[in-house]
Amino acid sequence: MLRSLLPDLTPFRENRDYRRLWTGFTLSNVGSQMAVVAVGLQVYDLTGSTASVGLVGLFALVPLVVMGLYGGALADHHDRRLVGLVATLVASATSLVAAAQAWAGNTSVWLLYGMVAVWNGAFAVSSPARTSIYPRILEPAQLPAANALSVFAMNTAMTAGPLLAGVLVDRGGYRLAYTADAVLTLAAVTSLWRLHPIPPDRSDAGDDGRRRVGLRSVLDGFGFLRTAPNVRMTFVADIAAMLLAQPRVLFPAAGAVILGGGATTVGALYAAAAVGGILAMTLSGRLGGVRRQGLAIMVSVAGWGVGISGLGVALLAADGLVSREHALLLALAAMAVAGAADAVSAVFRTTILQSAAPDRMRGRLQGVFIVVVAGGPRLGELAGGGVAERVGEGWTAVGGGLACVAAVVLLSVWQPGFLRYDARRPTP
Numbered sequence: 001m002l003r004s005l006l007p008d009l010t011p012f013r014e015n016r017d018y019r020r021l022w023t024g025f026t027l028s029n030v031g032s033q034m035a036v037v038a039v040g041l042q043v044y045d046l047t048g049s050t051a052s053v054g055l056v057g058l059f060a061l062v063p064l065v066v067m068g069l070y071g072g073a074l075a076d077h078h079d080r081r082l083v084g085l086v087a088t089l090v091a092s093a094t095s096l097v098a099a100a101q102a103w104a105g106n107t108s109v110w111l112l113y114g115m116v117a118v119w120n121g122a123f124a125v126s127s128p129a130r131t132s133i134y135p136r137i138l139e140p141a142q143l144p145a146a147n148a149l150s151v152f153a154m155n156t157a158m159t160a161g162p163l164l165a166g167v168l169v170d171r172g173g174y175r176l177a178y179t180a181d182a183v184l185t186l187a188a189v190t191s192l193w194r195l196h197p198i199p200p201d202r203s204d205a206g207d208d209g210r211r212r213v214g215l216r217s218v219l220d221g222f223g224f225l226r227t228a229p230n231v232r233m234t235f236v237a238d239i240a241a242m243l244l245a246q247p248r249v250l251f252p253a254a255g256a257v258i259l260g261g262g263a264t265t266v267g268a269l270y271a272a273a274a275v276g277g278i279l280a281m282t283l284s285g286r287l288g289g290v291r292r293q294g295l296a297i298m299v300s301v302a303g304w305g306v307g308i309s310g311l312g313v314a315l316l317a318a319d320g321l322v323s324r325e326h327a328l329l330l331a332l333a334a335m336a337v338a339g340a341a342d343a344v345s346a347v348f349r350t351t352i353l354q355s356a357a358p359d360r361m362r363g364r365l366q367g368v369f370i371v372v373v374a375g376g377p378r379l380g381e382l383a384g385g386g387v388a389e390r391v392g393e394g395w396t397a398v399g400g401g402l403a404c405v406a407a408v409v410l411l412s413v414w415q416p417g418f419l420r421y422d423a424r425r426p427t428p
Helices: 010-014 016-047 050-077 080-103 109-131 140-172 174-193 215-226 229-244 248-258 263-282 293-317 324-356 359-391 393-414
Strands: none
Touching (some): 010 016, 010 140, 016 050, 016 080, 016 140, 016 174, 016 248, 016 263, 050 080, 050 109, 050 248, 050 359, 080 174, 109 359, 140 324, 215 359, 229 293, 229 324, 229 393, 248 263, 248 293, 248 393, 263 324, 293 324, 293 393, 359 393
């Protein structure tokens, strides 16, 4: 029974291309998560404002939306390996700029906002290209296991990256964190460089057979979504979670004022969600046998909301009800619950998209997926930062988590067919 619960390593063991991509982007994501924490801390250090930290989300959101949608179209019309490689090279150059500004003693918050915009634009192009490669190099039956391994890798990066960032920033300033990111990003470049070309599947080009890149191509992707309620609901459910209950913007204030501990506490809060995801993926062996994947997504999103409300309770309790140490333990436990729920949701959302969508649309839909997954939290950070300035960080988390649970109930009533989605007969 224990063996059946452990992760299915078949894709990693049998597919060399997947193994290289998995390793390269795991290392790169460690660096990226270090940079995310460092940027938030540096902005807060320069401004002393949670709202200013929330603005990081705005400067990330616009390029994520624009380049995510266009990057998905590029992946549907050009060699996906080449598209991903060029975008990753741009991200690598941005990491070098981040390290340089830290070593030069930059005091301009606007330079940090600009770096965030460029990096997220590059990420928005590389990610749909890379993710749409997996259905081309793996057997369909291996996709749930591969997605579980990818989520495991991401959560490992989200554990190691923030913890390392907290330690490096405390001991050596922002310079060491950004420099480590610049070095680790090279692993992703190498993994794509060694991959063979992955041109679009011309046999699935549509009725007219034309391959257009531009606004019309992007609109074709949205047109497909109008006829694909199951795929569409994977996006809507995640938007509800990230827009209503995004806690990251609250972390700097939690470490600096509420819970204490500074950068180390901030890194621990980031890492706690990832630890929950790791634990969930360590026991992911049976996820491949789940048929009602839509129902699993909705339950997972509700679990995320419960976890974020728990974080808010911990922040409120730190105001004299319990010691800071006990409040921190409660906050870490709540974020671990939220992270576990989010990891399970991510596996099934990605699997439905990859299984139900035709190859000719995968790049564009992955672009929309990236806009939702990466852009939704940024918009949530912007909203959460503004709300926290008025009602406080604790009540922001409690209210957001409860609103997320309520949204799940309403969405389930609105789209009951999604709850009946059957993985044996994937339909968009």
